[in-house]
Amino acid sequence: MTADNSPLARLSPDLSQSLLDWFAAHARDLPWRKTTNPYAIWVSEIMLQQTQVVMVIPYYHRWLDRFPNVGSLAMAPLDDVLKLWEGLGYYSRARNFHKASQIIVEELQGKIPETYKELLKLPGIGAYTAGAICSIAFNQDIPLVDANVKRVFARILDMDKPVEQSASLREIREAAQSLIPPGQAGAFNQGLMELGALVCTTKNPHCLECPANGHCLAKKRQTVDSRPVLAPRKKTRALEVSAGVLVRDGRILVQKRLPKGLMAGLWEFPGGKLDPEESPEQALVREFAEELEIDIVCGKKIAVIQHAYTRFRVRLHTFWSTMKNPGQKPVLHAAEEIRWVLPEELDGLAFPSADRRLIQKIVEEGIPA
């Protein structure tokens, strides 16, 4: 616990009120701030995990339009759910949300839990999201800690240890809890995050405009630029990958990825990583043989697509291809399902962003004669 004689404890009522006033004056007009509907708040919080506000807004509207409540989400096929999530990343969020909605319908009489503890049991809801739903939708005096809140308190408290350490997180959580003005956790918690997003930013923070600048130990000690202390990140690796657009009778072969792991449940064009000393064309032939037990002829190059993931970057070599023996039947090893589709059907399936860019090329070029 924060000691009663700490600077934070003495200044807390003042700090809390300053933040509430600042938030009332400066809050952005975001779609999820027009509602306290717990389902809508839940949608926004899942989408906002590790994802910036501007990216989320169009997805948020489309989602509520298509899945306006827990029941409609629970009823929907996973393919539809992933299609709506396409391009937003971290697809397990969509899978977990879908599963959670089905648990609510099947085991909780369709009612979203209203306690922190019960919310935490649902897949995809962790400490942050449970706190967000409790405080914003149900106005319970429960704190939340996201990357903004970590940064704000790392500076106010001038924390010199990495914020990701469990001791640091505990300290931040306790500070956030102690500052909640009773009955106003929703506004206070959102105010903290908004402060981190607009004023107490990672780079070039606007300390002169900050409602907490009189309480900020890092500002006083001129350590703002070195807070928060972050653990070093791993370097990104480069990967070479081939993918084939296999055509037979005017249709294209696509496969659905397995239900676990990277981009689970999304559709893709078959292919895989190049082995050392292997050409993209050789890799493609090998991958079709290994993954689908099909012998293919690698045809004309379509494009080389560069795509950056968080921890690696890919050069994706893409080729038209045909079957050596059209009578061969694919045997699935690395996919849950395969489908032969018309080019115009590709739009209805959920693909990773890199494959989406390939589809653009396919549609532009058309299937070669």
Added chain:
DNA sequence: AAGTCGGGGCT
């Protein structure tokens, strides 16, 4: 405690 899981925008 550390690794995994996307994507886009910014520097």
Added chain:
DNA sequence: AGCCCAGACTT
């Protein structure tokens, strides 16, 4: 090319 973001889950 690296950094960052309204984190959760697995190992």
